Amino acid sequence: MTAAPGPSRPPGPRSRSPLGHARVLRADPLGYMRHLRVAYGDVLSFRVGPREILLVSDPAAAREVLVDKAASFRKGRGIQKMRDFLGSGLLTAEGAEWRTHRRLMQPAFHRPALAGMAADIVAATRPTLERLHGAAQAGEPVELGGEMLRVTLRAISAVLFGTGLSDAELEVVERELPPLLERTTQRVRAVVDLPAHWPTPANRRATRAGAALDTVVARIIAQRRAAPEPGSDLLGLLLAARDEDGGGGLTDAEVRDEVMTLFLAGHETTANLLTFLFLEFARHPDVQARARAEVRAVLAGRDPDAADARALPYVNACIQEALRLYPPAWIVPRQATEPVTVAGYDLPAGANVSVNIFLMQRSARHWPRPDAFEPGRWLDGARTPDAFMPFGTGARMCIGNHLALLEATLITATLLRGLHYDVPGGGPTGLHPGVTLKPGGPVDARVSAVRE
Template identity: 70%
Template sequence: MTSLPGWPDGPRGHGLLGNLPELRRDAVGFMRHTRAAYGDLYRIRLGPRDVLVVADPAVAREVLVGHAASFRKGRGIQKMQDFLGTGLLTAEGETWRGHRRLMQPSFHRGAMEGMASEIVGACEPLLARLKGAAQSGTEVDVGSEMLRVALRAVASVLFGTALSEAELEVVERELPPLLGRTARRVRSVVDLDLPTPQRQRERAAARALDGIVHRIIRERRASHEDGHDLLGLLLAARDEHGEGGLSDRELRDEVMTLFLAGHETTATLLTFLFLELSRRGDIRARVQAEVRSVLGDSVLGESIPSAADLRALPLLNACIQETLRLYPPAWLIPRQATQGVTVGGVPVPEGANVSINIFLMQRNARHWPRPDEFRPERWLETRRPPEAFMPFGAGARMCIGNHLALLEAGLIAALVLRGFTLDVPGGGPEGLLAGVTLKPGGPVCASVEVG
């Protein structure tokens, strides 16, 4: 049964809960089962609401490109405004268009590649910890380490040297729990913002982070120097007429958005990358040989890796692309129709919800031979189906930070692989956890060897 006329069939739900019990139990398994049963376009129920699931790349592009003006971000994204404010991730309409127009030049490939030295510098504490773990014979939690280094990297890209070590420690301590709270709000059907002690601590943490960001913005404006970091580029941003610019509040919201989008997704990508390379030691050995041929073979190396060096590492880049294909961090793209529209032959009325399932799309055997296998060589071939590869979305709202994310991931991976070998015993955790981002089914712990 479907409650919206003309919609495709889908799995039966559980009364008022719909398909929420199955999604809570094993979202990825449930989605794969339903796609096998109903195809690339089907309906599920989230509580009382029908959702059209899209796993067909052509229909996805109808939603994200051809009919983009008929959709807004989904309900879950709107819940992020409590912490993120009105940044690119949550903004709509003219506010979003104005910010995107102002910010786009700051995120072009050349500008991002100029941030490589900041990312490399942010990796030094990670490399020291890995060396210590190798010497002591202790395992490391790969996911936690990647979160720490990715957060430090994005902070360096945003603020350069303006963030003190003490402030950086505050960010490392306070930001992840706040993002966890934001993720829980997105997933929740009923969101009660009660004044619990935990909520009070979260508000205090948010105030502490706001204080740091506003201090840096205030001091940067007073100095009349933009600085050679991303904040400097955003402070200098003007529209095509040389007018406008972002207010302090708008800058704060964009900085918080970049913290969210710029560290957790990169950390998850890197965690899956090292997990797959541990499972495929033959590929890892080839990648390490490639990296060392370009960067040298010592832990700290004789050269500081640059964006140009990354372009000389085709196998590493192929491994990153293949990891993005198998494990897209942003595995769902939610949209809500702002007016009636037809996509894939299905009438979508105003207010109806559409969920583009990137995970299913990128593991479809029609587009990807042996879709569940880690085969980076497919990215070294001349023919591949880019229309079925959307880890950063598509269209006007494609992730503005895609170049930065790939630069971060490539540099961090190259530095680790140059000096260390991470081995995950037993092949690592089974299954996947699908929340706001896609994560391994459990902790990824690895032994560390130098070389």
């Protein structure tokens, strides 16, 4: 927004500094935004450098932006920068290109297509399970954030490629993806950002990582194109995707961009959810014990499968509650492409709007005891409240929501049934709101075996 955008300006702090509220925002983004919400309400504006930002945590206003008036917005500037490393995948594409890809890809993310991938997800969890049992036996601590990143990276690799990657290729993915994601995150957050093609050390590292990953992805695409059947994993479904008239599938370059996008969107988000969930299990041993008892009763010693996702209501309530308190995609930014009215305020083309899911899901207006971890609030057929949108809403809602919940349930069931988690001292109290929301520090846990 520029000055005086409409009949009345949204409430908010005013700043004479050229930086606006950039400094205080950088120091403690969540604390500052919570303070603003208390002071000015659920729709407010503040300035960061030259840009005015409309901060929305009211569910109705959020739906105006993301659903009713979605056609007047594009993704925010940060997301647009991701294109340099990710290419044009679902997360970053706009307009007709986005619509075509979303239509082609949607069936691959429906529950029946995902059910067949459950066994691969459970198999991908096994190395982590073994490492945790080893740590339990040796009495060594484990850092849960790192463990969850590794397990979800293996899981998304399994979902994308089945068993199609060699061990050496999996190692390339495990080594090269993190620097690429980190560079993308730095660029999204940077106030002054150097273009991706400038040969800074960080850009060179990210370009090398991208090239190494490209080699792996190109190899497996070529192998699948040459095979009589493309395969039933996500890559196979992407390669086989056709328009309703049977024509117009994705080119190899488009499949590559979508694969990189799914790695990015589907890996850290799910890892953060699981890290927070196990941290809360450690803080609430009664909740942990009840969830474990449910898993054991339902599985009776066998591995979990897709059908179990619905047979574990208490585990699911714990997952929902972790998503409410710690939404990994905590803020959803948009930029107006034309003049538009939101919550009664007229915004000009180019206006920046951020839907703050974190504030919405912690608001005492919508949630009793908003900061408490209480899985019980999701039981007894409770309706999903309007003020809950961890996967966004509208046409650009997360395409991977069923997959994320399936992964979270399978990984939780696998890692919980025979192990108890304790985080001495209760773990980090602060939060780290980068592109995704993470705990404010390492989550060092003690793990002990529990007899089945």
